[in-house]
Amino acid sequence: MEDKYYQVILKKYQNKESDVGGLFQAILSIGDEVGLEKALGYLERCVIEKRLAWLDDSLDKIEKTGNDVEDGYRIFYEKYLGISVPKDGEVVDKTDKKMVMRWWNYCPVLEGCKKFGLDTRVVCKKAYHKPVQVFLSRINPKLKFDRNYDSIRPYTSYCEEIITLEE
Known part of the structure; x- marks a missing residue:
């Protein structure tokens, strides 16, 4: 039965x-049948699979800068998501080991959550947090992703996300 649920969500995700x-x-x-957390887990799996497939196809073709945090930012946000500063957000803190971004770009997840009365803090944490971490870890296992769930739309005017390089 679980595979059936996954297949339904996968098909909808591919058509999102x-x-x-x-x-x-x-x-x-x-x-409603298995619990929201489990349903979001199926979505999380779909997101991870899509992102890893993209990396498998694209990572070797992208030139690296030599700065792992910058590479993680550039490859995930600019190359994969297609968003950039200053059009879609701003970088509010940047060092060799940390980058803090605030995004206000169009977001289908935000729109879906608003339309269906879902909390972005729950949906983004359960379905979209780990996929970013998995993506960044493929670039460098020491890259860590975090999202400030106190600063996330629609509760603030931006979504704050952080990439750090662990020692």
């Missing part, structure tokens, strides 16, 4: 660009 509502409806429907 044209139908984000369908994805969120599927998550809520499956969540």
Whole structure:
């Protein structure tokens, strides 16, 4: 049965660009049967698989800067997500070992959460936090991702995210 739920969410996730509502409806429907956390876990798996496939195809083709934090930022946000500063956000702190960004770009997850009455703090943590960590770890296992769940839309005007390089 679990594989069936995963397949439903996978199909909706693959079609999310044209139908984000369908994805969120599927998550809520499956969540009614198995719990929202488990349904979001299926989505998390889909997101990880998509991001790793992209990295498998693209990482060797992207020139590195030599700064792991900068590379993590550039590859994830600019190359993969297609967002950049200053159009979509700002960098509020930057060192060789840490970068703090605030994003206000269009976000289908935010729109889906607002439309279906879901809390972005829950959805982003359960379905989208680990996929960023897995993505960054593929670039460098010492890169760590964090999101400030006290500074996340729609509760603030931006989503604050942090990349650090662990010792």
